Amino acid sequence: MPARPDYWRILTQPLIRQNPVTLQILGICSALAVTTTLVTSLTMSVSLTVVLTLSTGIISAIRRHIPDSIRLIVQIVIVASLVIVIDQILQAYFAEISRALSVYVGLITTNCLVLGRTEAYARHHFPIPAMIDGFGNGLGYSLILIVIGGLRELLGKGALFGIQILPLADAGGWFTPLSLMLLAPSAFFLLGLLVWAIRWILPEQAEASEHPEALRPEPAE
């Protein structure tokens, strides 16, 4: 391990280049479920980033004391305790948002992103870089959530943060809300298109075809 790891790189790498959602396929479940409005996406992003940063820090601090055979259980219990704290805070101070998020806050426990980062990074690094890595991945996740949440709320309701931006046709404006944007399929489509856009800009992320020989043109007869 180098004497002084490049903290800036650890922080910015997961934003687009190593984005946890679009490249590592981690934490997709909650990324899609809570993005009907920008407020819920933002709450979820903040909760996940806090849990991820703290849990990678804690696990990295005690990484030498966790027996290898039971480390998954130990990690899950640490994550679950942090999630309970966040859930109680949300229920106490943001009751409405907490109801809108339903069970998805609790599901941060089993969010593959959290366990993925603690397993892949925090277990082998010092607490400070581990926390920076957790924070960076949290930001990368938040970025995707906010983009999708913003698009869905803007196109589905013509609003952002509940404030009307596009004048609705019902109220004399020109915008007819696309109610499909509020339903489940649109989240899949938007994330698929987002993945495509990122891979179009960064072609090295594209996956190789599974059957390259099937795509080769037929030999001329």
Added chain:
Amino acid sequence: MSELWSLFLTAAFVDNMPLTLFLGLCTFLALSKRPEAALGLGVAMTGVLGVTVPLNFLIYQSFLAPGAWAWAGMPELDLSYLALIAFIGVIAASVQLLEMVLDRFFPSVHAAFGVFLPLLTVQCAILAGSLFMVERSYSLAQSVVFGLGSGVGFAVAVAMLAAIRTRLAYSDLPAGLRGLGIAFVLAGLMSLGFASFAQMAATQ
């Protein structure tokens, strides 16, 4: 009886775990490249959900629900905030137990989907099954049916996606869309299809 049957259908199709509620998507996308693997995952999911949801129901009702300790003279005690840790523990333990039982008595079944079993501990769909059971206050019979129904719904969805993705081997996709991108678009199209089940339930 018909009420339970309609709960089963709702859990399996209307509230389909991966396609309508976005639960368990990580494994849904990662293991849907081969139909055989997808089917194994679906069966394992059904088994684990069918066991853990009722088990968690019993634990929640007898230890964690508000007033569960009234018999011990502590009617004020409300431990429901511990549900998350308890559920995860139960799920991890039952997955481990299931794996040991399969390994001992059905080695061929264990070999077929042994790899997926440990993964199920951190599967959001399984934990969500138990959390929904609390949120919607199901009874014991309802929680059994709900667990099995959700598992079957997951199995159907993952097998269908795997079948479509196998066919995609012969399509000439843009490089950026290959793999994850097209899987999302496919899941979106399937989700549109499953949305029609919601209409069916509404008109019934």
